[in-house]
Every structure is written in structure tokens, then in C-alpha cells.
Amino acid sequence: MTQHDRKSVILLVAVVVLAVVLIWPQHKVQFPKTGIPITSSDIVQTPTVFRSNLGLKFKYLPDQNGDGIPDVFISQIGPVVKLAEVHNKQTQQMTVFTKPASQDLQTAIEKQILASASNKKCLIQTENDSQRANIVRAELNSDQCPGQFMGQEPNKYFWTDLQHPTSFFFMDVQGRPFAADEHSDWTQTIQLGL
Secondary structure (H helix, E strand, O other): OOHHHHHHHHHHHHHHHHHHHHHOOOOOOOOOOOOOOOOHHHOOOOOEEEEEOOOEEEEEOOOOOOOOOOOEEEEEEOOEEEEEEOOOOEEEEEEEEEOOOOOOHHHHHHHHOOOOOOOOOEEEEEEOOOOEEEEEEOOOOOOOOOHHHEOOOOOEEEEOOOOOOOEEEEEEEOOOOOEOOOOOEHHHHOEEOO
């Protein structure tokens, strides 16, 4: 047998072995049952970091109920980042606005959100050294205030960060905020300027 014949035989054997491995039915390994049920607390959940082209990031757990299947999904359309939970059909979102660095939060809300509303019918309540604000109706039956931006903390509020003065945000977090890890929710993990 020549050197060329040996190489041909080796190549033929390698092709046959590869074909058998790829075609042969796979055997499943059966692990013995221990009798100890696995609970959701046994599943280690790793937070996912969402990064936006809007200059922010935050953490969240895609699997909120611990069953190993993601139930929170994120989408971004323009300046709105939305988290949606599929089981309870709950949504939470953050809208990002820009403003001049010299403009405070109250003035930014007046100029961008309440520009078409009567200032006498809508009031801006500020707190935390004017870093958080809410829009409330001055008159009970007034429908001139923008309903999608109305509400009270902790569910609906505007906020700004003095370290990043060219942005302000509107949070619409209905229900309990989605978890980011075992100690915090996603709204507590927001980082800006990225």
C-alpha cells in the first residue's frame, strides 16, 4: 500500500465516523431522581442589563416569577422605553425628554408638557429639591391636563438628575416595579450618561 493509499483510507474512515456520529440517534442521559423538588428559589437568576441609545442603562430580571421562562420584555420606540410583563399584562415605561442645562424641571415640564394646557388648571408639585415632580389638576373636573402624564408617586412622576442637566424623565410604573435583583427594582438601577 502506498503513502497516497494510506491517506485515502484514513480520510475515508474519518468521513464514515463523522457520518455515523451525525446520523446516529442521540442517546439521552437519564439522571436518577433524588426525590427533592426544585423550587423557584433554587434557580439562580441573573439580572439583564438594558442599554439604550438614549444614554441610560438599567438592570431587570427577565424571569420575574422564577419559573425559568422570561416574562418581562423590553422595547424602545423613540424616547420611550417600555417593559412589558406577559402574564399579568402589566407595562411600565420611562419617557426621556431633553432640555437646556440651565432649565429646571418645573420650567421644562411647563414648556414641553403643559404648553397647550391652561396653567391655572394644571399644577406642578415638586419635591426632593425640585428633582421630582407631578402634574395634578387644580380643578377636579378639568380635562385640560395631559392625562398620560398625570398621577402621583410612586406610580407616575417626572424626575431629573442634577449630574445630567440636559435630560428629564417621566416614569409610569403601574403596580409593583419589576425586580432587578433580590434587593432592588429596575427603577433603582437606572444609570445615566452612558
